[in-house]
Amino acid sequence: MSLTGWFELFASGLITGGIYALVGLGLNLQYGLMRILNIAHGEFLMLGAYLTWMAHTQFGLSPLAMLPLSFVALMLLGLVVHRLCFAKLAAKAPNVDVFEARGLMVAFGLMFLVQNFASWMWGGDLRGYDYLTSPVVIGAEGGAQFAGNKLLVFGLALLISLALMAVLRMTLLGKGVRALMQSPVGAQLVGIDTRRLHPLMFGVGLGLSGIAGCLLSMAYTITPSMGEPYTVTALIVITLGGFGSMGGALAGGLLLGVIEALGMHFTNPSLKALLSYAVFIGVLLWRPNGLFAKR
Numbered sequence: 001m002s003l004t005g006w007f008e009l010f011a012s013g014l015i016t017g018g019i020y021a022l023v024g025l026g027l028n029l030q031y032g033l034m035r036i037l038n039i040a041h042g043e044f045l046m047l048g049a050y051l052t053w054m055a056h057t058q059f060g061l062s063p064l065a066m067l068p069l070s071f072v073a074l075m076l077l078g079l080v081v082h083r084l085c086f087a088k089l090a091a092k093a094p095n096v097d098v099f100e101a102r103g104l105m106v107a108f109g110l111m112f113l114v115q116n117f118a119s120w121m122w123g124g125d126l127r128g129y130d131y132l133t134s135p136v137v138i139g140a141e142g143g144a145q146f147a148g149n150k151l152l153v154f155g156l157a158l159l160i161s162l163a164l165m166a167v168l169r170m171t172l173l174g175k176g177v178r179a180l181m182q183s184p185v186g187a188q189l190v191g192i193d194t195r196r197l198h199p200l201m202f203g204v205g206l207g208l209s210g211i212a213g214c215l216l217s218m219a220y221t222i223t224p225s226m227g228e229p230y231t232v233t234a235l236i237v238i239t240l241g242g243f244g245s246m247g248g249a250l251a252g253g254l255l256l257g258v259i260e261a262l263g264m265h266f267t268n269p270s271l272k273a274l275l276s277y278a279v280f281i282g283v284l285l286w287r288p289n290g291l292f293a294k295r
Contacts, residue, residue: 008144009261015150017257018157019212023230024237024249025161026208032181032244033201035100036086040110041234042227044074044206046118048213049222053127056217063131063218067156067211074210078203081110087199111228118224128221149219157215164208165246177201181244229273236280242290251292 023045030036048070055061055069085106093099132148168174176197179187188194212230216222237256241248256279263275283291 004144007138008146009265010258011144011146013258013261014254015146015154015257016260017254018154018161019216019253020233020237020256021161021250021253022157022208022212022215023234024241024253025164025246026205026212027231027234028238028241028244028246028249029177029201029208030205031238033177034086034090034198035096036103036202037100037107038110038205039104039107039231039235040114040227041205041209042229042231043111043114043118044077044227045209045213045216045230046222046224046227047077047114048074048210049217049226050118050122050127050213051210052214052217053129053222054122056129056131063214066214070210070214071207075203075207078206079199081206082199082202085110086202090198111231115224115227122224124224126221126223128217131218147219153215153219157212160208160211161250165250168246233276236276238290239280239283240291242292245290245292248290248292252290255291 023041027038027041030038030041051070051073052063052066055066056063086103089102089106090099093102132152134148135145136148136151138144138146168177176187176192179190179192180194180197184194213222216226233256237252238245238249240252240256241250256276259279260272260275264272267275
């Protein structure tokens with residue numbers, strides 16, 4: 001294979017991995033901070049995609065303008081979901097293990113609830129729209145070609161992921177979040193208010209899923225069942241990077257995208273899920289703390 005072919009292969013993996021990283025960051029924020037394994041995470045991504053599709057096709061609103069709107073809409077929805085479901089579970093659970101188990105069951109119910117709502121609201125047909133589909137050539141004549149929308153999706157996903165990591169590292173709010181991830185008891189002892197921070201970060205996690213859905217709608221078709229594979233992918237990403245590690249989630253998402261691209265090229269595209277699960281099981285067996293965790 002030519003050098004251009006290798007470049008296109010790796011770049012296509014990174015483009016996919018950028019979305020994986022963004023979805024994984026949202027789920028990692030929820031699980032690492034609150035021990036909420038929200039397996040309905042992908043369904044909220046799907047809602048963000050449908051909101052963007054509807055705003056663009058029916059109201060002519062640019063998908064780029066929908067990025068902040070999707071974030072705000074899904075964040076507010078996340079605050080409501082946390083207050084109605086997970087806050088009550090946390091108040092009644094005798095310990096973290098019980099809360100985690102009960103939260104998983106609630107998330108199962110949310111997954112089917114949101115998925116069936118989308119099927120009722122928009123039907124089961126494939127939806128999509130054309131946006132920046134013209135090819136962009138990178139390099140001299142005959143160089144690598146990529147659809148403009150996919151390059152935009154990758155650039156925005158990477159930018160938003162890095163911005164989130166900068167907020168968590170450089171702001172007082174971010175220091176509070178990282179303190180809670182490292183030691184919940186110690187963070188509460190120094191005065192960090194978990195009653196405010198938990199719902200806020202749960203909402204931010206769903207807001208990130210809304211942004212990911214918005215970006216996906218720019219380049220791919222959408223369906224009510226599209227969320228489940230992305231939930232599984234997010235679980236694989238945070239397993240690769242280490243639970244609670246934002247930098248690990250970013251690196252894990254990009255790595256998984258490249259692994260899938262290489263694996264599908266040298267084997268068969270139908271084996272994509274098999275490759276992802278093989279990586280998932282292998283990391284759990286040999287590096288359960290994540291590939292990027294300190295030994």
